[in-house]
Amino acid sequence: MNKKIAEITGMIIPEISFGKKEFLRHEGGNTAVLSLKQVKEMDSYQITLEQAGFEKREEHCFGTARFVTYVKNGDMVLLSFYPSIGQIRLVAEPESLEYQDKRREDCTTSLFTQIDLEDFGLSDVIRLSDGRFIILDGGYDFDVDEEKLFRCLKEQSPFETPVIALWIMTHPHNDHYPVFFGFWERYGKEVEIQGFLYNFPDGVEDLLEVVPADEVEGLNRFHNLVQSLKIPYYRAHTGQVYQVSNARIEVLSSPDDTFFDEVIDHNIMSLILKVNIEGQTLLLPGDGYFDFSRLPERYGTYLKSDILQVPHHGFYGGTAEGYRLIDPDVVIVPVSEHNFYYMTDIYRPYNQALVYDNHVKELRTGTKEPCTLELPYSYKENGKKMLFDKIEQSRREMGATSWVFTDMTLEDCVFETINMTAHSTEISVFLYFEDRSQYVSHIKYHAQDRRVTKTDFSKEEDLDGDALYYNPDSLAKKGIPQGARFAVHFSSKVPVIITGKKVPTYHY
Secondary structure (H helix, E strand, O other), X not given: OHHHHHHHHOOOOOOOOOOEEEEEEEEEOOEEEEEEEOOOOOHHHHHXXXXXXXXXXXXXXXXXXXXXXXXXXXXXXXXXXXXXXXXXXXXXXXXXOOOOOOOOXXXXXXXXXXXXXXXXXXXXXXXXXXXXXXXXXXXXXXXXXXXXXXXXXHHHOOOOOOEEEXXXXXXXXXXXXXXXXXXXXXXXXXXXXXXXXXXXOOOOOOHHHHOOHHHHHHHHHHHHHHHHHOOOEEEOOOOOEEEEOOEEEEEEEOHHHHOOOOOOOHHHXXXXXXXXXXXXXXXXXXXXXXXXHOHHHXXXXXXXXXXXXXXXXXXXXXXXXXXXXXXXXXXXXXXXHHHHHHHOHHHOHHHHHHHHOOOOOEEEEOOOXXXXXXXXXXXXXXXXXXXXXXXXXXXXXXXXXXXXXXXEOHHHOEEEEEEXXXXXXXXXXXXXXXXXXXXXXXXXXXXXXXXXXXXXXXXXXXXXXXXHHOOOOOHXXXXXXXXXXXXXXXXXXXXXXXXXXXXOOEXX
16 A cells, blocks of 8 residues: 555555555545545554654544644645544645635624525635635636626725635536636736635546546646646645634545545535634535535534535535534525525425424525625524425415316316426326225326426326336226216325316315
8 A cells, every 4th residue: 555655645654554445546636545444543553653753733623533634844644533434544645735824913794605606606705804705616607707706805805905815616517616717817916815725636547537528628727727826725635624814614525535436426526614703613515415425424413513505506415314413503505596496406305304304594595696694693583484485485386286176087187297396206196086985096197397297197108007006096906987077186296287178176
């Protein structure tokens, strides 16, 4: 293992003689990451490092997880120990740049702003107590998004020239980092940038397997631009802490943890950050996935945060268990109100768990204006009611989950189902007759997302074949008696609109 680390980094470090190797990979640049499982402690290896001349620089605990940084002649070794899963990660990085904050005197209040974007993406601005800023991502390379970001900085800055203490790029996805190209070209001379924090793959043979080929050119362009600006760039690693003015930034997950899993989506390489500012904690997961980063297993109740920005715009990434542990009072969703309430997010099971099974007091979406919270933030007293009112309103506007038609005959069995959400759904159909013995249940068909589905539930080919034999009351076993009149009840998990030859008697 040491030989491979030396090949990647040029560093000579002591051999680890315990644990079972999971992987040893080239992360990018000259950085190597070694993962070991079935580990009970790392104290003995720390002693070995110190005997080899490495000096302990930092030590942090995130719950039961422990992180220790050692340096020697500018080279860094970062050890991460997760007792809950018996795992050690070792990051070896030569000529590692140590962060030095350029804090000024406090002069203003702290703010968190989620900027509304032209399209999907993420653009967060944190104003620090000394008047400088932290930026997370920024969005696509759209003129309007560049303008919104610059306008936010100018309006909130107590100085003539806005100062960006740290520009953090969570991951290499086109709706997150490319805004910097146009922003720098248009406004570079009107702002001061003191540092960048990110961990993008570069110089890795496996890169094209993780990042689409058409995006690799953009990544190379970004790397080259940052290097040409001679602005300090810090490679973010899990377990690091960055103290930027009054903000403490903890890196809970980085490509150290996710780049070499079975990557099907390079969103999982996203940084996941926990920020403590003015006595409040904000969990900012970018597009990270809780399951790939093993967040609940590694950190448990340490994930508890006052404010949560949901991962990956609410589309994917969250888990019910992760949200239970975070247990936020305030939830911020980096997506439009339409997409959260009407199209996508509210119908995903983990988002429903977040909203209904936790103690969320207020939920804010990316509306047509920036969402700005003064920190520390006090949630609105009626925020919970506003949330549920909005959910109820959106469900009514998208249709209903139950539809009832009466005085039906076999000739009336053709229906159209309009599903305006981004979720395909299963429709269950129940038939009621005057004679209880003729009852038919569990007719099923699927209504595909964002389209019209035409169904004749008297024809088996239009229905779910498995459901035809679901129970003794199923359609295939009972049939529909000729000439019989009956009522029909449609039930779905998402709101739909159902029309037929007759007007519905009732829907809710």
